[in-house]
Amino acid sequence: MDNDISPGGAGPPLHHHDFDETFYVLEGELAFQLGDRLVTKGRGEHVFAPRGATHTFTNLSGRGARTLIVCTPAGFERYFDRMAAREAGVEPPPEALEPWPEVTKVGGPLDPAAEPVRDGPAPLHPTPDEGYRTEVLVRSEDSGGHVSVIRNSVPAAWPGPPLHRHDFDETWYVLEGELTLRVGEESLVAGPGELAFAPRGVPHTVANGSDSPARYLLICTPAGFERFFACLACEGAGVEPPAWALGPIPEVEFL
Numbered sequence: 001m002d003n004d005i006s007p008g009g010a011g012p013p014l015h016h017h018d019f020d021e022t023f024y025v026l027e028g029e030l031a032f033q034l035g036d037r038l039v040t041k042g043r044g045e046h047v048f049a050p051r052g053a054t055h056t057f058t059n060l061s062g063r064g065a066r067t068l069i070v071c072t073p074a075g076f077e078r079y080f081d082r083m084a085a086r087e088a089g090v091e092p093p094p095e096a097l098e099p100w101p102e103v104t105k106v107g108g109p110l111d112p113a114a115e116p117v118r119d120g121p122a123p124l125h126p127t128p129d130e131g132y133r134t135e136v137l138v139r140s141e142d143s144g145g146h147v148s149v150i151r152n153s154v155p156a157a158w159p160g161p162p163l164h165r166h167d168f169d170e171t172w173y174v175l176e177g178e179l180t181l182r183v184g185e186e187s188l189v190a191g192p193g194e195l196a197f198a199p200r201g202v203p204h205t206v207a208n209g210s211d212s213p214a215r216y217l218l219i220c221t222p223a224g225f226e227r228f229f230a231c232l233a234c235e236g237a238g239v240e241p242p243a244w245a246l247g248p249i250p251e252v253e254f255l
């Protein structure tokens with residue numbers, strides 16, 4: 001879900017639920033409470049709230065903000081669909097009428113007088129391919145194996161991997177530039193703010209056919225394939241991969 005938060009807009013009450021949430025700040029900055037931890041995150045930064053963790057967020061700044069919210073497993077998007085339909089004065093789509101996961105409120109919104117700590121952004125690590133950068137934001141160990149999130153930067157005219165398939169879902173969300181994708185028999189081009197989804201088992205590939213670099217988020221469900229990107233980044237940096245990156249990587253069948 002791509003959400004706009006108005007300046008000074010109060011977020012939801014402090015709450016927890018039985019699904020994971022990843023927040024990636026697209027514009028502006030947001031204040032987050034995760035348990036007892038208070039942090040401010042700006043553009044290009046993220047927060048991961050594992051299922052069961054008490055959390056909330058708000059916009060304490062004087063300008064608007066946008067955040068991408070990834071929920072795993074799915075279901076809570078129906079809440080946002082209904083909210084968007086209500087604001088637009090239209091009927092919600094039929095799929096939004098299904099029940100959504102229960103949310104338990106345990107407190108009020110984040111105190112406007114709070115002073116969250118400022119966290120620094122994570123760098124994009126080099127890889128053996130010139131112009132390609134990658135950073136694992138959320139890994140298996142964070143999410144109990146449910147989801148991983150990787151941020152990639154690719155050069156112009158990047159050919160991408162061969163056509164392939166595997167037993168996990170992939171979602172690409174374009175941050176800058178554009179990606180050309182093939183998913184099954186469909187070909188499409190996605191620009192900033194657009195996404196593409198490849199269900200597990202469906203042949204697909206991705207490339208940058210433009211003359212400008214591109215950046216995107218890659219969301220894998222379930223997790224595991226982030227270890228491939230971690231090892232690739234460590235190879236480019238000339239360092240040994242961390243222990244978590246040496247776990248099993250899901251098999252990929254090239255077609």
